[in-house]
Amino acid sequence: MAKVKLPDGSTLEVDNSLTGKQLAEQIGPGLAKSAIAAKINGQLKDLSAPIFLDGLEEAEIQIITPKDREGLELMRHSCAHIMAEAICSIWPGTRLVYGPTVYDGFYYDIDLDEPIRPTDFEKIEQKMAEIVKADTPFVRKEMSREEALNKLKDDKYKTDNINRADSDSISFYSHSDCFEDLCRGPHVPSTGKIVAFKVMSVAGAYWHGDATQKMLQRVYGTAWANKKDLEEYLNRIEEAKKRDHRVLGKQLDLFSFNEAGPGFAFMHAKGMVIWNAIIDFWRSVHNKYGYEEIRTPIILNESLWHKSGHWDHYKENMYFTTIDEVEYAVKPMNCPGGCLVYNTRKHSYREFPKRVAELGLVHRHEASGVMHGLFRVRQFTQDDAHIFCTPEQIEPEIISVIELVFEIYKAFGFKDFHIELSTKPENHIGSDEIWEIATNALKAALIHKGIDFKINEGDGAFYGPKIDFHIEDCLKRSWQLGTIQLDFSMPERFGLVYTDKDNTEKAPVMIHRAILGSFERFIGILIEHYAANFPLWLAPEQVRVLPISEKTNDYAKTIESKLKDANLRFSCDLSDEKINSKIVKAYNDKVPYMLVIGPREAESGTVNVRIRGLKENQTIEIDKFLEMINSKIADKIIDLAF
RNA sequence: GCCGAUGUGGCUCAACGGUAGAGCACGGCUUUCGUAAAGCCGGGGUUGUGGGUUCAAUUCCCACCAUCGGCUCCA
Numbered sequence: 001m002a003k004v005k006l007p008d009g010s011t012l013e014v015d016n017s018l019t020g021k022q023l024a025e026q027i028g029p030g031l032a033k034s035a036i037a038a039k040i041n042g043q044l045k046d047l048s049a050p051i052f053l054d055g056l057e058e059a060e061i062q063i064i065t066p067k068d069r070e071g072l073e074l075m076r077h078s079c080a081h082i083m084a085e086a087i088c089s090i091w092p093g094t095r096l097v098y099g100p101t102v103y104d105g106f107y108y109d110i111d112l113d114e115p116i117r118p119t120d121f122e123k124i125e126q127k128m129a130e131i132v133k134a135d136t137p138f139v140r141k142e143m144s145r146e147e148a149l150n151k152l153k154d155d156k157y158k159t160d161n162i163n164r165a166d167s168d169s170i171s172f173y174s175h176s177d178c179f180e181d182l183c184r185g186p187h188v189p190s191t192g193k194i195v196a197f198k199v200m201s202v203a204g205a206y207w208h209g210d211a212t213q214k215m216l217q218r219v220y221g222t223a224w225a226n227k228k229d230l231e232e233y234l235n236r237i238e239e240a241k242k243r244d245h246r247v248l249g250k251q252l253d254l255f256s257f258n259e260a261g262p263g264f265a266f267m268h269a270k271g272m273v274i275w276n277a278i279i280d281f282w283r284s285v286h287n288k289y290g291y292e293e294i295r296t297p298i299i300l301n302e303s304l305w306h307k308s309g310h311w312d313h314y315k316e317n318m319y320f321t322t323i324d325e326v327e328y329a330v331k332p333m334n335c336p337g338g339c340l341v342y343n344t345r346k347h348s349y350r351e352f353p354k355r356v357a358e359l360g361l362v363h364r365h366e367a368s369g370v371m372h373g374l375f376r377v378r379q380f381t382q383d384d385a386h387i388f389c390t391p392e393q394i395e396p397e398i399i400s401v402i403e404l405v406f407e408i409y410k411a412f413g414f415k416d417f418h419i420e421l422s423t424k425p426e427n428h429i430g431s432d433e434i435w436e437i438a439t440n441a442l443k444a445a446l447i448h449k450g451i452d453f454k455i456n457e458g459d460g461a462f463y464g465p466k467i468d469f470h471i472e473d474c475l476k477r478s479w480q481l482g483t484i485q486l487d488f489s490m491p492e493r494f495g496l497v498y499t500d501k502d503n504t505e506k507a508p509v510m511i512h513r514a515i516l517g518s519f520e521r522f523i524g525i526l527i528e529h530y531a532a533n534f535p536l537w538l539a540p541e542q543v544r545v546l547p548i549s550e551k552t553n554d555y556a557k558t559i560e561s562k563l564k565d566a567n568l569r570f571s572c573d574l575s576d577e578k579i580n581s582k583i584v585k586a587y588n589d590k591v592p593y594m595l596v597i598g599p600r601e602a603e604s605g606t607v608n609v610r611i612r613g614l615k616e617n618q619t620i621e622i623d624k625f626l627e628m629i630n631s632k633i634a635d636k637i638i639d640l641a642f
Numbered sequence: 643g644c645c646g647a648u649g650u651g652g653c654u655c656a657a658c659g660g661u662a663g664a665g666c667a668c669g670g671c672u673u674u675c676g677u678a679a680a681g682c683c684g685g686g687g688u689u690g691u692g693g694g695u696u697c698a699a700u701u702c703c704c705a706c707c708a709u710c711g712g713c714u715c716c717a
Contacts, residue, residue, distance in 0.1 A: 107712095115645080115646060115647095116646085117646075117647080118646090118647070201646095201711060201712075202645090202646065202647090202711085202712085203645070203646065203647095203711055203712030203713070204644065204645025204646065204712065204713055205645080205712070205713045205714090206644075206645095206713055206714065209713070209714065210714080211643080211644070211713080211714050211715090215644055215645050215713075216645090216713090217645075217646080218645090218712070218713075220711090220712085246709095246710095250653080251653085257708090257709090258708095259690080259707070259708050259709090262707090262708065262709090317715095317716090362717090364716085364717085366715080366716075367643050367644090367714080367715065367716095368643070368708090369643065369644070369645090369712090369713085369714085369715095370643090370713095370714085370715065370716070371709090372710095375717090376715095376716070376717085377717090380717065382717070468717095479717095480716085480717070481717080482717095483717075514717070516717090517717040518717045520717090521717060522717090546677090548674085548675070548676055548677090549674040549675055549676090550674055551674070551675095576672095576673070576674065576675090577675095577679080577680080578673095578674085578675050578676095578679080578680060579675070579676060579677055580675095580676095580677065580678060580679060580680090581678085581679045581680080582677090582679095583677055583678055583679090584678045584679050585678095585679085586678095587678060588678095594677090596676075596677060598675095598676055599676090600676080608676085608677080610677070617677065
């Protein structure tokens with residue numbers, strides 16, 4: 001006899017030849033029915049596998065069902081196999097490469113010359129349904145690495161997978177006579193356990209993500225514990241589409257793109273209101289934190305970019321032009337210009353830390369296939385700054401930047417973020433020694449501030465290591481915004497110096513930093529985060545006046561002049577539509593407050609306020625309303641209710 | 643840049659080898675209305691661009707451009 005310990009802390013005396021499946025049956029028929037795998041001493045195993053191996057007599061065990069995150073993933077992995085069989089049976093020439101799970105689903109990379117099209121998905125799903133209906137068991141077979149290599153010697157993809165496998169024992173899974181796949185497992189007991197799935201999309205993907213390798217076809221699918229979860233997932237995708245900043249940007253007249261300039265955004269009047277609101281706030285905070293602001297040219301002589309190292313390390317992403325037979329480059333970064341400004345006069349250690357901000361318009365030639373609304377453009381405005389300081393000032397300066405970052409993110413309603421530290425890339429300038437000093441300085445600041453961070457080896461900028469700030473939006477998607485980069489190379493290349501206490505000239509340390517990253521991208525993120533229901537202080541139109549009929553148009557005029565005096569952004573709907581129609585229009589425009597006014601309000605000097613997102617409306621004196629709304633704007637309150 | 647898909651009035655979409663239709667938006671008229679879309683009338687498209695096949699192309703084919711979904715890259 002042996003002992004198992006269950007997740008609730010209880011223990012059971014059981015036979016030591018017991019499998020997970022049998023254990024589930026002993027615990028209860030309901031569990032046995034929904035069980036898809038067993039977690040034995042922390043390791044996921046097939047339900048058919050024996051619990052006690054190597055003479056062990058005790059095990060901690062958890063029966064996994066599709067309700068567990070791990071169970072769901074396992075199900076998706078099994079579903080990937082089922083989809084692979086379906087594809088192989090429809091296109092017999094298919095060669096399978098790799099089929100892992102991803103967040104919300106799975107994919108299978110295949111090598112097949114004939115392109116699979118979205119119109120084929122139904123056919124694949126039908127075939128999958130047949131396989132599921134047959135409810136055949138997943139069967140595991142193990143063999144040595146050598147045997148496996150021999151078995152698959154003609155299959156370069158699977159041979160490669162075997163060579164990459166950790167274990168010397170290689171396993172295969174089959175769930176029917178005509179399908180077998182190399183796989184570590186585990187899998188659900190039988191194909192019938194997969195109840196809710198869908199083939200989602202197909203796209204190209206390089207083998208091993210390497211652009212020099214063959215382009216494979218990646219077929220994406222999803223699977224859920226039940227039909228309802230699948231429906232909810234599909235609805236969620238629909239909802240996310242409605243938040244798409246490209247859709248909302250067009251709908252709300254915020255910005256546009258045109259074939260005349262792919263990757264170059266046109267900001268419309270309403271988009272610029274948001275833009276300027278952000279800048280006003282940004283300036284005031286930077287002022288508080290002791291920054292000065294400069295502005296440097298967009299086009300500068302090519303020789304400058306040779307000097308900075310951009311020519312050697314960033315040329316592919318730069319635009320060039322010729323003026324009077326002299327070669328120029330369009331700036332992809334602001335730092336060289338900033339260095340030229342620094343060098344226009346002598347500097348003393350007494351000025352340090354010298355914090356110089358620049359809302360710099362940069363151009364980067366992005367590959368045509370990567371452009372994506374405002375998230376990925378070829379021209380964008382960085383909220384850049386360069387801090388010149390002494391080596392001793394590095395740490396307090398970095399800490400001060402981190403505090404500034406947090407203050408700004410909080411104002412926009414972003415509370416969840418994480419930090420990553422990126423180290424020396426292959427393509428870099430400066431000695432290893434300098435890189436180490438710089439990297440350690442960043443690390444020390446994070447550690448002293450007690451901030452958790454993740455390390456990205458080899459992801460730094462070519463001139464220095466960096467700390468990146470990633471925020472999470474309301475849909476739990478992560479976006480990189482801010483960055484702090486430590487640079488010892490640029491000051492040297494540009495011969496930057498300051499006079500130290502001992503009257504000698506030394507090279508300053510240069511800290512590059514951006515907080516919102518790119519205004520364009522940041523506005524895109526705000527649109528999606530708020531579904532364009534902007535906080536009052538950012539909303540392009542804060543208030544709309546809706547007279548019931550033209551009888552109250554005169555009263556509307558007096559309300560309008562009060563709104564104007566209060567410095568609010570508003571409009572008045574004087575159309576001869578009915579009030580219902582006016583409400584719908586204002587609703588679609590996502591205006592925070594609608595002021596409905598009729599004879600009743602005109603008589604009492606009040607307005608009837610409809611608050612965005614709330615069903616009820618309330619009548620309030622216009623002066624009280626103005627007072628309330630102005631205090632919300634001043635304090636950047638996100639909640640509109642009062 | 644690579645793979646695949648898509649491209650029809652301002653927007654969303656329909657249709658078709660015989661030169662295009664709806665809703666919304668827009669303009670005019672009627673209506674003046676109390677909390678999520680009043681009615682009528684009207685204007686607007688050489689169907690992304692350039693070639694080719696055909697008696698005939700918006701529809702079929704090719705190239706290019708742009709967009710979308712991914713890959714690689716990235717603020």
